[in-house]
Amino acid sequence: MQSILLQPGMPAWRETLARCHHDCHHTPGWYVAAERSERGSAAAVHVTDGSRDLLVPLVCRPLTNVSWDATSAYGYGGPVVSHGAPAGFADEALGAALALLRREGCVSWFIRMHPLLNADWRSRFGLVVEQGATVSIDLTKSPERLWQETQARHKRGINRARRAGVTARLDSDFATLPRFIRLYNETMTRLNASAYYFFDAQYYRTLVRSLGSDLLLFVAEEDDCVIGGALFTVSRESGIMQYHLAGWDWEYRHRQPSKTVIHAAREWGRLNRMSCLHLGGGLGSANDSLQEFKLGFSPDTHVYRTQRVVVDPERYVALSGGDKSTLDELDGYFPAYRRPGGRFGPALPSTLVARPSRQAKPEASDGGRGNADCLVEEV
Structure with a gap:
């Protein structure tokens, strides 16, 4: 399989989406708008075997001079695959995507699944967590x-x-x-x-x-x-x-x-x-x-899920203060090295943290903003 990191200005991003069932939250325009608030740069990892495609948009956030981590932008991005791709293709292609990200210096990847388009998502990589309902x-x-x-x-x-x-x-x-x-x-x-x-x-x-x-x-x-x-x-x-x-x-x-x-x-x-x-x-x-x-x-x-993947375990442990147990605690604060008070702290300011329901799991270090709106009913 061939893997590449696409930049927002590359025609291949939109051309690939045209072959996939997708949402506005997968588009380069959505990700470019999110760069400032997410404090990173927009990209998309594209994997193809020549006839079928996997595309996952992401925001690349710097950690050190040689390492970075990836997260989904505000909203519901998640993986998309081309029409007609068989059931096993997506996860096989995701493995190729992870290999590319590791070579490029990525340490961890937090993916927000689309509650409608990724309703049946299963993966052998990392941990898929049910966050709640939409x-x-x-x-x-x-x-x-x-x-x-x-x-x-x-x-x-x-x-x-x-x-x-x-x-x-x-x-x-x-x-x-x-x-x-x-x-x-x-x-x-x-x-x-x-x-x-x-x-x-x-x-x-x-x-x-x-x-x-x-x-x-x-x-x-x-x-x-x-x-x-x-x-x-x-x-x-x-x-x-x-x-x-x-x-x-x-x-x-x-x-x-x-x-x-x-x-x-x-x-x-x-x-x-x-x-x-x-x-x-x-x-x-x-x-x-x-x-x-x-x-x-x-x-x-619908069930809203996230996927947490440690792309480079050695660097992940090092950034987490040498604590190897963090590799087995993916259902908590992820990535562990961005915990409040940690070496890298939250990726973004976090003074409003929602109390999860009994069914919900903590999201990534993003201030709790896992859903694509912030409305509370007026009285």
Whole structure:
């Protein structure tokens, strides 16, 4: 098999994705936007036997002058394989990918699996951990069925907002993006979120420029005032919409704009032949009020998994202070050398750490941000 690390500007990244069932979270544009917040450089490992492909996007984070580690970007990347690849191809190709990464100086690899596209993922490498559940809305259902599956409390909130004159729309030219950014930042500040939950203006500019029509901004308005909004991504190849970031005006929280926005987004997705709106799960994959909020729109859930692989055991142990037991403790804080207070500390600031549910396992050293949104239901 042939293995290569692709850079975002290489046509082979998109050409390979065109042969795979993929999501927006696998695209070079998504990964370029994540470089600043993840403090690394975007790449994708591509393995082919000439007729079949494996592609896994990643962010390369420096450790020493000769070593680095890899992680998935914010969202749900995970491996994708070309159409028609047999069941055993993916893991065989992953072995070739690991050999390449080790030669290039990679020490460890943390992979966030896609809850829909990697639902049946199995691997002999490292450890695959069930983190928790995510929620999705089946957009192939009729509008009547979707409304029937919406919980009563959400229906009441949407109907009250509608009677009060609240409307929701797609802002196709992103004219309200500055207002949305302010609302999002204010929302995160109210939640005492860590720095990892905040994005600079360059992040949003890169998303808009790189994703183009695959990025959607829905806003809720009352009397021409934007009172809330959310960013969504779409993949027309797979029909998957992803709920990304959301925020609302505290003074209008009684209008519950987030419910109105999601209701409008799912109707847009249904009319535009999307197959699924993936809302994600709880904060840090926990079974919390955020997950309950999302379950108010749909009973459909999926298992969210991560895979932790020690690529170079000798370097991993050395970076972890010589503690060989870390090689057998992959279900805890991973990678071990990025534990708070350790030699390398967290990869990113971490002042907001979610308490996992009994089913959830700790994620990587990323501040607990394992799901592709940060919305908590307004009161």
